[in-house]
Amino acid sequence: MTTVALDGRGAERGPEAIVGGARAAADDGIALRVFGDPQELGGLESVAGVELVPAADEIGNEDEPVAAVRGKPDSSVVLAAADVAAGRSDALASAGPTGATMTAALFALRRQHGVRRPALTVQLAVPGRDGPPSLLLDVGANAEVRAGDLVQFAYLGAAFSQAVLGVERPRVALLSVGEEAKKGTQNVVDAHAALATASGIDFRGNLEGRDLLGEGVDVIVTDGFTGNVALKTIEGTAKAVAAAVGDAARSNPLAAVGGLMLRPALGGLRREMDPDTTGGAILLGLRGVAVVGHGSSGPEGIANALRLAARAVEQDAVGRIAELLERAGATRAAMRDGRIGQ
C-alpha cells in the first residue's frame, strides 16, 4: 500500500479542503500520514488508513522559502518531507506555498543522481484532447536555466510521460517564438540543437504558445519563468473567455435560454479546464515523489494531488527517470563535459 505524507496546513481554502481531499483519497485505498494541527484536522481522526501527525508550525506565503524551511523544523511541510526521507511515507504532497514545498522536498529528498535542476511539471488540461494529457515543464522551479537543463527537462518529462501516463514514445517539443531552429533566446537555440540529436528523445522541434493546447506533442519543455507565465496565461485566458461567454448568456433573454440549454454540455469543459482536475504539479528529478497542489485547491484538487503522488510511486517514476537519464547518457556529468547542451 502506498503511503503519502500530506502537508495538513497552508491550503488557501483551509483545513476543510485538506480533510475532504484526504477522505476521498483514503476511500481510493491510499494510506495517508497528515501533518498539522490535530484539532483542525479532527474530521480525519477516525478515517481508516489516515494517521494524524502533530506539526506545531506552518510556513506561510510571506516566508522566504529557504530561510523558512531551515528555520522551522517543526513546520508541517518540513516534517512531511522528512517523513518521506525517513522511509515512513512514499511520497510528499502539499497544497501550501509552492516555494516552501519545493525547497522542503529538495532538501529532504535530494536530487537524483546526475540531475542538475529538478523541474516542476504539470499536466495540461487540453479541452477535447484524446488520450493522456501533455506535460509542460518547468513551470516555476527554475526562473533561469542553461540549455543543458532544458535538455534534461526533456528526459524528465519523457520518462514521466512513459512511466506514469503510459505514452509509449512521448513526442517532445521546445517552447519558443517560432518553428525555425534559430528562433528564440541563445539558450533555446542551443537546446534545440542538442535535442535534435539527443538519444532516446523523439524531438519534434519548436512549439509556439498558440499550440500549447494542441494535440501534436506529449512533453513541452521550457524554463521556469516562461513556463509559469504560459501556464497562468492559459488559466487566465480560459477564465476570461468563460466569463465573457457567461456575460453573453446574460445579455438578453433569448441568449439566457440558450445558455441554460447549453450548460450541461459545458460542464465537461469546465471540469477539463479546472486546475483541480489534474491535481497540481509534480517536482521531477528528486529521489522521491513530491507533488505541489494548486494553491487554491478544493477537496477534489487535494484528492487528485494525492492520487497523482500515489500513481507516481506505484509506476516507479523516479526509477524510470534514473534509467532513462543513465541509458541516454544525459546526466549532469554529460552536461558538464558538453556532451549535451551548453
Add this chain to the structure above:
Amino acid sequence: MTTVALDGRGAERGPEAIVGGARAAADDGIALRVFGDPQELGGLESVAGVELVPAADEIGNEDEPVAAVRGKPDSSVVLAAADVAAGRSDALASAGPTGATMTAALFALRRQHGVRRPALTVQLAVPGRDGPPSLLLDVGANAEVRAGDLVQFAYLGAAFSQAVLGVERPRVALLSVGEEAKKGTQNVVDAHAALATASGIDFRGNLEGRDLLGEGVDVIVTDGFTGNVALKTIEGTAKAVAAAVGDAARSNPLAAVGGLMLRPALGGLRREMDPDTTGGAILLGLRGVAVVGHGSSGPEGIANALRLAARAVEQDAVGRIAELLERAGATRAAMRDGRIGQ
C-alpha cells in the same frame, strides 16, 4: 492628410486581403502608397487617395531578415520603409514576415534618441474591458533584454498609451511569476527595483500570467521571448476554448439549439478576441511609425493596421515618447550610467 506606406506583398491571405484593407482605410480618409506588383494590386488602381508603387521583389518567411533586407533593395517592404525615411509617407505598415518588417523599419527609420531597443507592442483584446485596451510589450523584437531595456519599455508603452489611447496616467506592470518584488529572473527583479522609483511611471508592481487579461493595468512590460509566448498562448487558449464550446454545442440536439440562441451574443466576443480587431503590433522606439500586421490578417486586419499607423502619426506618438524619455531622464545614457536599471 496622413500617408501610410503599405507593403503590398507577403500577406498570408494574399493580395485580396491587402486590396480590401487598403480600400477600407482609404474610405476612412487615409492616403496610401502601396508597394508591390501593380497587377496583383489592380483592384486599387482607381481608388481615390491610393497610389500604386511597383516593387519587384519580396521578402519571404524563409528569408533571414537582416540578410534579406540588406540584399533585396527592391523588395516591397524595404521600398516602403525607405519611402517613410524619405518623408514621402508618414508611416509604414506591413502584413509580411514580422522579422523583415522590423528589420526594414529599424534600418530605415532608426532608433529614437536614447532608445537602446525598440519594442514590438500589441493592444490586448480583453473581453468585456471598458475603456482603452491595455498594451503588452515586447512581444518579439528582442528575445533577450537587460533590466534597463524593460524600464525603457515601460516608458515607451506609457507614452503610447497616453498619446494614442488617451489614458491620462497609464498604470504600468511588470510580467513575472509572482507579485513579490523578488520573484522572477534577475533581470525582472532588477527592473522591478528600478521601476519602483522611476520618475513619471505609475508602477503597479508585478503581474502574473493569469491577470494579463485583467482590468488592473494599462501597460504590461516583458522581454520579447516571454511576451511572444504569452500573446500566442492567449490566442491559442481563446481558440481552444471557443472550439470546445462549439463542440459542446454540437454534442446533443438541446445543446445545439442553445448554441444557436446564444450565437448572436457571442459574436461580440469573437470580434473582441479576433487579432484582426487590434490591427497588429506597433514597433515603438523608432523615429517613425511602423506597424506590423498580424500574419494571418484579413482585409479588416489590414485596415485596422493602417488606422493604427495613421492614428499614431496624428497623435505624434514618436514625439510624445521622446518627450517622456527625455523628461524622465530615461535615455540610453541614463541606462549606461546606471541611473535606470542595470
